[in-house]
Amino acid sequence: MSVDSAFVHKVWTDNELSKMITAGKVPFPMLSDGGGKVGEMYGVYDEDAGVDVRGRFLIDPDGTVVGFEVLTPPVGRNVLETLRQIQAFQHVRATKSAEVCPSGWKPGKTVLKPGPDLVSNVWKNWKVKEAFE
Amino acid sequence: MEVGCSRPAHDSVDSAAKPLVEKMEPQKETKPMVRIGKKAPDFAVSAYKDGGFTEVKLFDYLGKWVVLCFYPGDFTFV
Structure with missing residues (x-):
């Protein structure tokens, strides 16, 4: 999920992401958070930069948040x-x-x-x- | 960041402190906020999925484990 529109997600997914994975198809939905409204609820929206920073939330089958990790943009997470x-x-x-x-x-x-x-x-x-x- | 180890006292529920805060800064309507061990705030957003545009609602995934990932933007390098 990022503040990009679903249209921008399409262009990035089709032109770059899909070429980086062997499946050739991104197996999860690319979510659009226009305005950072969802990021705000999750505490990851950076108002100054106008973007959602790198936040990763684990949600269990009951919908409970069991863990999260948040990083500033220049360093990636560990899958x-x-x-x-x-x-x-x-x-x-x-x-x-x-x-x-x-x-x-x-x-x-x-x-x-x-x-x-x-x-x-x-x-x-x-x-x-x-x-x- | 509103939530995390860095500012544990931010959301103090100390009832004595509450009216003071409200006086200084009139609070907006209470927004849903993520809390560890609590229900995730639900949302419904537009999405690109399987080559088409659709709407995705978080709680449509109840019953499954979900990894919700935020990132700064498409075409960023990391």
Whole structure:
């Protein structure tokens, strides 16, 4: 989503984006936020520049915002980190929060089971180095 | 940015402080605002999708995981 019109989105999508991906077709809708009204609601509209800055919001199936990341324009986001977060939130949701995902968690790695026995015992169940693996 | 780690006190719900703020700066109608762990503000906007123009409403995607991405503009380099 940007403040560009859907017409500008068409030109950019057809002439550049579609050539950058193997599928040849952008698999998601390109949304137009004319005037930055939506960006304002999401706290990412820069009134001075008249644009939406780089904001990425994760919204779960109930419509709840579970995470976001906002960067100023010159640096891009990390798609793999976004996917990692989605996988982690999906795991938590699938276990009805019986299992939670510590720092750097990826599918297959150590999860934690919140409860009385875990209090002050995280260090026995999870090592800091796992956050960097 | 209205929301984020940088200004945690911005949206203080301290009831004592509220009337003061309203006096200094008459508040506009309360706008929906994003909050972590709360319902995402819904919207309906025009869009380019699958080669055609359409309208996209956020809550049409309820039941699915959604990544909503804002960026400064088409043809920007990053």
